[in-house]
Amino acid sequence: MELYLQFGYGMMGLCRHFIERWKGGTVILSPRDLTGEQIQRLGKEIIERGGRTLVDPQFYDPRSTHYRLIDHDYWPGDFNTNMLSERSAVVDLLRRLLRLNEDACADRFIVPGLYCNHVNDLWLIIQDTLIAESARVVTDRPRIATVCLSGEVLRLEDQIEIIINAAEKWDVSGVYIVPEHPRNQYLVEDPVWVGNLLILCSGLKLQEKEVIVGYSNHQMLCMATARVDAIASGTWLNVRSFTTDKFHEVEPGEISRRAIWYYCPQAFSEYKVPFLDMAYRFGILELLRPEASLGSNYADILFSGVQPTSTDYSESKSFRHYLQCLHEQSLLVSRRTYRETFDVYHSMLNDAESLLKNLRQHGVYGQDRDFGKIVDVNRSALAALDHARGFVLERVW
Numbered sequence: 001m002e003l004y005l006q007f008g009y010g011m012m013g014l015c016r017h018f019i020e021r022w023k024g025g026t027v028i029l030s031p032r033d034l035t036g037e038q039i040q041r042l043g044k045e046i047i048e049r050g051g052r053t054l055v056d057p058q059f060y061d062p063r064s065t066h067y068r069l070i071d072h073d074y075w076p077g078d079f080n081t082n083m084l085s086e087r088s089a090v091v092d093l094l095r096r097l098l099r100l101n102e103d104a105c106a107d108r109f110i111v112p113g114l115y116c117n118h119v120n121d122l123w124l125i126i127q128d129t130l131i132a133e134s135a136r137v138v139t140d141r142p143r144i145a146t147v148c149l150s151g152e153v154l155r156l157e158d159q160i161e162i163i164i165n166a167a168e169k170w171d172v173s174g175v176y177i178v179p180e181h182p183r184n185q186y187l188v189e190d191p192v193w194v195g196n197l198l199i200l201c202s203g204l205k206l207q208e209k210e211v212i213v214g215y216s217n218h219q220m221l222c223m224a225t226a227r228v229d230a231i232a233s234g235t236w237l238n239v240r241s242f243t244t245d246k247f248h249e250v251e252p253g254e255i256s257r258r259a260i261w262y263y264c265p266q267a268f269s270e271y272k273v274p275f276l277d278m279a280y281r282f283g284i285l286e287l288l289r290p291e292a293s294l295g296s297n298y299a300d301i302l303f304s305g306v307q308p309t310s311t312d313y314s315e316s317k318s319f320r321h322y323l324q325c326l327h328e329q330s331l332l333v334s335r336r337t338y339r340e341t342f343d344v345y346h347s348m349l350n351d352a353e354s355l356l357k358n359l360r361q362h363g364v365y366g367q368d369r370d371f372g373k374i375v376d377v378n379r380s381a382l383a384a385l386d387h388a389r390g391f392v393l394e395r396v397w
């Protein structure tokens with residue numbers, strides 16, 4: 001499983017840096033955060049550095065009001081639902097998007113899709129229309145359908161099955177899953193939501209489709225057990241978990257500066273730097289140091305022998321450390337067979353649980369980014385996947 005970079009506010013330099021460092025990789029470009037000229041320029045720079053690009057149309061809500069998003073020429077000026085039943089309007093939308101993809105040097109085309117808060121006939125018809133017309137407009141590159149689902153839809157098994165059955169008829173090479181986190185949770189505490197997402201992704205993989213899960217964080221490393229091709233993540237929380245709110249805010253990119261976090265990959269948890277001072281006080285700071293094999297030197301200063309809060313560990317270093325570790329963990333968890341991948345991820349959960357217990361005994365807490373309450377959530381979700389798909393995945397991997 002790969003890690004794609006989900007573009008967000010202020011990520012241009014970071015994308016250039018990692019595509020060069022990783023000697024490849026994919027950036028999902030964001031019209032909400034980039035003008036057309038910036039998409040064209042950054043797309044070329046990514047290709048020149050050996051990377052690949054995709055363009056997320058971000059057409060989840062055609063009534064979005066974000067000033068930069070609606071300024072793109074593919075965005076409908078006066079949207080009404082009937083427009084999506086008019087072939088000429090759909091074709092015009094797709095042609096304009098294709099030009100943006102060409103400017104971005106994207107070698108695959110993400111077909112726009114609407115946010116779904118209930119899988120009904122209207123949503124399915126719109127999906128079918130957009131996909132069918134995209135086959136006529138986009139003939140020179142693979143096409144990827146967007147499936148953007150509300151947190152509630154992902155709790156309902158029958159809704160998931162309807163999508164899987166419908167997708168069998170979609171003339172696309174892949175699916176871009178955009179899952180809304182319930183109740184705006186960063187780390188999702190609902191095992192049914194996680195389990196159904198695994199079942200959805202595995203069902204699409206069994207149809208031999210490429211599957212990308214967008215707006216992800218480290219909790220989504222479990223997607224490797226469904227043989228997902230890539231998860232996509234970025235810097236700020238609004239590119240690590242999905243909400244439609246970000247497409248309506250006037251200036252959401254100009255995010256107020258918050259606490260700086262350190263990601264401990266072996267604990268699947270993030271910590272504010274003052275809590276690392278507690279680990280330093282108790283002489284256990286080394287337990288939080290990442291394995292050298294993850295290749296992150298961005299947080300080395302925290303382990304230099306002085307109190308962590310006295311160092312110049314910065315927001316930029318925090319973001320780069322997080323994405324470097326997540327990139328390597330995404331590769332590490334993916335194995336040759338379903339059972340091996342399943343067992344490796346289970347082992348990682350067990351190790352994280354043991355470490356978290358030790359850290360808490362010494363006053364080191366991750367607060368709302370502590371993975372302690374998520375370990376059992378993901379274990380439960382894995383059990384749901386194994387029950388629903390394990391037999392098949394062991395034979396078709």
